[in-house]
Amino acid sequence: MNxxxxxxxxxxxxxxxxxxxAGYPSLHDTVPLIKALSEAGADxxxxxxxxxxxxxxxxxxxxxxxxxLANGMNLRVxxxxxxDIRESVPETPILLMGYLNPxxxxxVDNFCREAAAAGADxxxxxxxxxxxxxxxxxxxxxxxxxxxxxxxxxxTAPERIRRIDELTDSFLYLVSGPGTTGGANxxxxxxxxxxxxxxxxxxxxxxxxxxxGIGDKASFQNACQYAEGAIIGxxxxxxxxxxxxxxxxxxRFVSSVLN
Amino acid sequence: MKPTYQQPTERGYYGQxxxxxxxxxxxxxxxxxxxxxxxxxxxxxxxxxxxxxLRDYVGRPTPLFEAKxxxxxxxxxxxxxxxxxxxxxxxxxxxTVGQILLAKRLGKTRIIAETGAGQHGVATATxxxxxxxxxxxxxxxxxxxxxxxxVYRMRLLGAEVRAAMSGSRTLKDATNEAIRDWISNPVxxxxxxxxxxxxxxxxxxxxxxxxxxxxxMRKQLLEKTGSELPNYVVACVGGGxxxxxxxxxxxxxxxxxxxAVEAAGHGVHSGHSAATSVLxxxxxxxxSRTLLMQDEDxxxxxxxxxxxxxxxxxxxxxxxxxxxxxxxxxxxIEDEAALKAVAECSRLEGIIPALETAHxxxxxxxxxxxxxxxxxxxxxxxGDKDLETYIKYADAIM
Numbered sequence: 120m121n122x123x124x125x126x127x128x129x130x131x132x133x134x135x136x137x138x139x140x141a142g143y144p145s146l147h148d149t150v151p152l153i154k155a156l157s158e159a160g161a162d163x164x165x166x167x168x169x170x171x172x173x174x175x176x177x178x179x180x181x182x183x184x185x186x187x188l189a190n191g192m193n194l195r196v197x198x199x200x201x202x203d204i205r206e207s208v209p210e211t212p213i214l215l216m217g218y219l220n221p222x223x224x225x226x227v228d229n230f231c232r233e234a235a236a237a238g239a240d241x242x243x244x245x246x247x248x249x250x251x252x253x254x255x256x257x258x259x260x261x262x263x264x265x266x267x268x269x270x271x272x273x274x275t276a277p278e279r280i281r282r283i284d285e286l287t288d289s290f291l292y293l294v295s296g297p298g299t300t301g302g303a304n305x306x307x308x309x310x311x312x313x314x315x316x317x318x319x320x321x322x323x324x325x326x327x328x329x330x331x332g333i334g335d336k337a338s339f340q341n342a343c344q345y346a347e348g349a350i351i352g353x354x355x356x357x358x359x360x361x362x363x364x365x366x367x368x369x370x371r372f373v374s375s376v377l378n
Numbered sequence: 379m380k381p382t383y384q385q386p387t388e389r390g391y392y393g394q395x396x397x398x399x400x401x402x403x404x405x406x407x408x409x410x411x412x413x414x415x416x417x418x419x420x421x422x423x424x425x426x427x428x429x430x431x432l433r434d435y436v437g438r439p440t441p442l443f444e445a446k447x448x449x450x451x452x453x454x455x456x457x458x459x460x461x462x463x464x465x466x467x468x469x470x471x472x473x474t475v476g477q478i479l480l481a482k483r484l485g486k487t488r489i490i491a492e493t494g495a496g497q498h499g500v501a502t503a504t505x506x507x508x509x510x511x512x513x514x515x516x517x518x519x520x521x522x523x524x525x526x527x528x529v530y531r532m533r534l535l536g537a538e539v540r541a542a543m544s545g546s547r548t549l550k551d552a553t554n555e556a557i558r559d560w561i562s563n564p565v566x567x568x569x570x571x572x573x574x575x576x577x578x579x580x581x582x583x584x585x586x587x588x589x590x591x592x593x594x595m596r597k598q599l600l601e602k603t604g605s606e607l608p609n610y611v612v613a614c615v616g617g618g619x620x621x622x623x624x625x626x627x628x629x630x631x632x633x634x635x636x637x638a639v640e641a642a643g644h645g646v647h648s649g650h651s652a653a654t655s656v657l658x659x660x661x662x663x664x665x666s667r668t669l670l671m672q673d674e675d676x677x678x679x680x681x682x683x684x685x686x687x688x689x690x691x692x693x694x695x696x697x698x699x700x701x702x703x704x705x706x707x708x709x710x711i712e713d714e715a716a717l718k719a720v721a722e723c724s725r726l727e728g729i730i731p732a733l734e735t736a737h738x739x740x741x742x743x744x745x746x747x748x749x750x751x752x753x754x755x756x757x758x759x760x761g762d763k764d765l766e767t768y769i770k771y772a773d774a775i776m
Contacts, residue, residue, distance in 0.1 A: 170677065171545065171679075172554055172678050174400075174554060174557050174558065174665075175401040175561065177558075181544060188677060193675040218662075219399055220661045220662040220672070220678070221676035221677065222676070223676065224675065224676030245401040245402065246399045246401055246662065248397070248399060251399075271402065272402055272403050275402060275405070276406070279405075294403060297561065297565075298562040299561055299562065302562065
């Protein structure tokens with residue numbers, strides 16, 4: 120069994136995946152934020168493992184990563200924080216998102232063992248090449264029942280999308296357009312829709328979530344027309360900036376998207 | 379194919395170093411480049427245009443100059459490969475001339491680049507002006523301050539200089555911002571990386587374009603010394619482009635000692651250093667598995683060097699392999715020794731070197747070269763851009 124599969128089986132439409140950076144705004148917000156997001160109605164939770172040089176991320180997530188690292192966040196601290204999370208949040212799938220270097224330094228096998236023990240269900244490492252995944256990581260991920268999630272962009276060639284779909288047993292992460300996380304959609308009208316429809320018409324085996332540039336109720340609902348759901352990250356991070364009660368602010372944010 | 383020092387494997391590995399660790403957003407561009415760079419560079423029209431520009435625009439071949447007074451001082455035979463006489467004042471233009479021709483053939487209309495000391499930024503802005511292409515250069519805010527003349531040169535050449543404000547606000551962060559720009563502009567843009575770093579095929583591409591340096595050295599050495607092969611080739615290493623070019627045609631000649639000189643900053647173990655071969659461990663930076671400076675959690679640490687061009691926490695994968703396999707000897711030089719070498723070269727040879735280059739010159743007394751040995755130093759750039767620093771440290775230099 121895997122909680123990601125269960126989430127998509129239970130609910131076929133309008134799934135909301137919320138990203139936040141572990142250790143932001145303060146070091147021990149991680150667990151309260153997971154609980155708050157889950158209670159407020161997030162269907163999946165993606166926990167960012169902060170990295171000094173997050174190449175695929177825009178300024179908002181970069182800044183939150185810098186704060187989190189300064190707060191003392193690292194993988195050991197994160198796994199320690201998560202060790203009892205499945206007692207309070209038994210069902211909501213948890214994905215760990217980050218960059219390859221910290222995982223390599225921790226040791227891939229160690230990382231997967233600790234992640235699985237902490238109750239994680241999926242892993243997103245944008246700079247892990249597909250060929251390297253197949254050659255060195257797939258077997259380790261499988262052994263720990265961790266599902267990889269790969270990104271697809273408007274430039275990803277159809278045969279490559281098929282290959283990614285074959286290697287995936289969770290969901291496909293559709294990057295909404297050119298750019299890093301948190302950017303606005305600057306594409307000409309119809310371009311984005313045509314891309315989403317082209318992917319939809321491929322009849323892929325995995326469900327799809329659309330991410331990058333989704334930040335409020337309107338953009339969430341729009342994305343949900345073309346996929347099983349959407350991913351929001353930067354907009355939540357922005358909503359947590361400078362607040363006294365991060366879990367309460369997170370709940371308000373999720374409500375504003377869903378209601 | 380068996381990998382050699384000159385030729386990485388098909389997936390871009392030199393030993394355990396190299397590869398292409400990039401997010402999916404960059405995959406189509408990098409893959410297109412990987413599939414086409416060798417065939418485009420092998421086209422006769424490309425070669426003709428490239429060679430012509432190297433000759434008539436860059437001013438190649440650059441002289442190999444026998445530095446008699448430095449030779450007398452160090453009691454060996456020192457030759458300076460005068461890359462400082464290239465158009466724009468450094469070796470960087472060898473690469474940008476080649477890459478702009480490549481970009482045109484790939485149908486790209488917009489060029490981005492990162493720069494540390496500003497030499498690669500100037501060299502990129504220059505070829506963009508020549509070809510009428512839009513040019514955006516990312517430069518760390520700190521570097522914009524310490525290399526001001528180059529910022530103005532780029533702007534005069536029509537380039538837009540964008541400040542990288544994240545992290546240490548130096549070369550690493552400028553590279554991050556350039557990569558993010560490429561992610562945001564995947565169709566019309568070519569990224570001209572300035573060093574032998576980044577995802578495959580960049581390290582190989584840039585090394586091949588800089589290889590003209592050692593190709594010329596061999597011919598010039600034969601003429602001047604009777605042998606194509608020197609005893610030592612010495613070059614400074616930040617990312618390592620001038621060293622890659624100076625070493626390239628000697629890589630498979632075991633009799634030639636290759637010496638790579640890194641910036642030790644305030645001292646290798648002072649916490650303010652950029653001596654990656656000593657302080658670095660294997661990891662991933664800017665899409666390449668190589669040696670880099672990082673903490674135990676795999677967070678990339680902030681390097682330090684007085685020289686903006688060497689202030690980088692990694693080295694190219696070729697150099698990581700040269701260090702790991704001990705094919706090259708790595709020496710670290712502190713800020714103060716580099717500044718002293720600036721004065722020495724200026725006064726003994728009438729050549730004011732760049733701060734980066736001065737690190738290579740400062741390694742002369744550590745080589746152990748004998749009176750009959752031939753030492754070639756790659757004089758990678760001229761010092762005009764560093765005048766402000768030289769004035770500031772006049773007491774230490776003079």
